[in-house]
Amino acid sequence: MNVFEYIVEEFHPRAVTSDEGLFQRQESQAAFSLPVVHLPFDAANPAHWLDRGCILDFLTTAGSGNLLDFGPGDGWPSLLVAPFARHVTGVDAAPRRVAVCEANARRLGVDNFRCVHVPAGRPLPFPDNSFDGIMAASSVEQTPDPRATLRELHRVLKPGGRLRLHYEGLSRYRGGKEVEVDAWESEPGVTQLVIIQRTIEKEQATYYGLQFRLPLGELAGHLTGGTAPGAGTLTVAGLERARPWLTDAVYWVLAHPSCRTWLRWAGEVGFTCARATHSGGRAARRVFDAIPAGGRPADLEGVDRLLRPLVTACVELEAPPELDAPITFVK
Structure with missing residues (x-):
């Protein structure tokens, strides 16, 4: 046995x-390790560069309008995207995660964010075409039926809006x-x-x-x-x-759908197109490695200035499906 x-x-x-x-x-879903949310941003820490690249990845692809974060955990990426967005709404199936997100938002002074409890597998409590963009960070595959969840995210996304999906493929x-x-x-x-x-x-x-x-x-x-x-x-x-x-x-x-499965589902649920692209987080990590310590920016603002154009280009570069790379869905 x-x-x-x-x-x-x-x-x-x-x-x-x-x-x-x-x-x-x-x-804490992230073991109190999130830059800015839990820890001061450290420009000498490669993991913090990777994290910031992921934030810029979501911001570049989902946009800066009225955003939905599906499954924000401790408030990631919601609370880091919110300063650049009109408004961010988080939805989570765990009441404890909702309470943690709202507490972190108050502590950080983020006032254009709210978090809503939605039981697992239930329809989202929003009208059709509610959001300009949607972010989902390793969360859709945590639902009882990821394909049905993808269909529901399509419903609440405005025409022309983009869903940026980071996910855990098993390869x-x-x-x-x-x-x-x-x-x-x-x-x-x-x-x-x-x-x-x-x-x-x-x-x-x-x-x-x-x-x-x-x-x-x-x-x-x-x-x-x-x-x-x-x-x-x-x-x-x-x-x-x-x-x-x-x-x-x-x-x-x-x-835990693979990239190929997500892309197949995209057309079945109604998205006009879906593309796997390279990750802004991975690009940021490689930039950190490529720049000598003395040449790197020393603060978050400097890191953002350096990474923004690179991430913007990176998330438009198509990635091979076998990489299980992030996906941008367009309604």
Whole structure:
């Protein structure tokens, strides 16, 4: 019996959606690591350049009008795009994420943003043709039916408007990364353990969420003898040792469409065109590497001035579908 068979047969997990199984249980979806939202922007940090490139990617493609951010998490990219937009509306299926987004907006002084709770799989509470542009950052594939969600985003987008979709295709996990384990304390003395089983050929992943009434360190002691729980260290014997402290077991199954699948769906749901293009985030990261430390801008404004024209050009360059690159959909 393997780990997944043991969880199903012995823990009897109940079916949930990803908002209940994961996002409602995270104090911060980004582990308090977002530049500007959580941390001061650091022009010497390559990860911050990548992040800024992604923000400029969304701003360049979705535009600066009345925008929708589908699944903003901690307020990303909403709160960073908002200073350049007329208004941004976030929608999220997890009430905790809505509360976090609104709290972060107040703390940052962003007053042209609101966040709305919409249960997973439900229609969006907006009339047809409501938004000038839509941003979706690894969120549509978190819904029960991504194709139906794409159709709903098409409905609320104005004619001529653009949806910029960043997504998690599974091709990047080939070669031993099909199984992944993550663990964190959702509150003092309570640890969440999420085990992911990816089936790349089916463009599908099954997530098992286990909650234990133990601090993370103590749980690791039972599960692995003290090392971090991981795909190579989690065993049936370890789960059996930790079983007395198990307080909840859930699972959810998600479709993770590839670029080719998204592009096929685009025409089926009514978009006039859809193109995979290169990522502004990846371009920004490469620019960081190409410029000697002494030649880089020292602040966010300087980084923006440097990156804006480069990102603008980059997001218009078509990318091969096998890269699972971001996609721009036009209504």
